[in-house]
Amino acid sequence: xxxxxxxxxxxxxxxxxxxxxxxxxxxxxxxxxxxxxxxxxxxxxxxxxxxxxxxxxxxxxxxxxxxxxxxxxxxxxxxxxxxxxxxxxxxxxxxxxxxxxxxxxxxxxxxxxxxxxxxxxxxxxxxxxxxx
Numbered sequence: 718x719x720x721x722x723x724x725x726x727x728x729x730x731x732x733x734x735x736x737x738x739x740x741x742x743x744x745x746x747x748x749x750x751x752x753x754x755x756x757x758x759x760x761x762x763x764x765x766x767x768x769x770x771x772x773x774x775x776x777x778x779x780x781x782x783x784x785x786x787x788x789x790x791x792x793x794x795x796x797x798x799x800x801x802x803x804x805x806x807x808x809x810x811x812x813x814x815x816x817x818x819x820x821x822x823x824x825x826x827x828x829x830x831x832x833x834x835x836x837x838x839x840x841x842x843x844x845x846x847x848x849x
Contacts, residue, residue: 722800724748726763727777730755735763739770746799750777757791764795773799783815786834793828814839 724746726738730753739747749763764774774797778788785804792798804826811818815838817829829835 722746722773724775724800726750728753732759732762736766739766739772742770742772744772746773746775748775748777750779751787751791752778752780757787760791761794764791764797768797773797775800775802777803779803782812783834783836783838785819786829786836789819789826789828790834814842 722745725744726735726748727750729735729738729749735747735749735754738744747763747767749760751757751760754760754763760776764776767774774795776788776791776795776798778785780788792802804821811820815836817835817837819826819829831837
């Protein structure tokens with residue numbers, strides 16, 4: 718008999734809820750969403766709890782464009798990263814308002830390098846923005 722691993726938790730936003738999910742083994746793999754769960758640091762805390770319990774993590778982030786950068790930075794440092802990762806691959810023309818463009822090449826997706834999250838925005842974008 719084959720076992721299918723189940724991942725979940727992408728709609729949860731409480732560290733207490735994740736502690737319970739991990740303690741009771743609701744899922745085989747925890748899947749905190751970087752944005753619902755409060756960012757890289759909070760998702761990393763969930764990963765630490767999962768590591769202590771011998772569970773894997775598959776971070777969830779349905780974001781596209783530069784918002785993929787936090788997901789990539791987190792995934793790159795997780796010792797318990799598990800399974801296939803969700804990714805919105807869209808070949809074709811890329812927007813000009815930011816660089817670098819995150820593209821899959823030979824099955825590999827590079828983590829943006831540089832200051833901050835490694836994303837540079839077109840200065841014209843900021844000049845056109847309306848100050849609130």
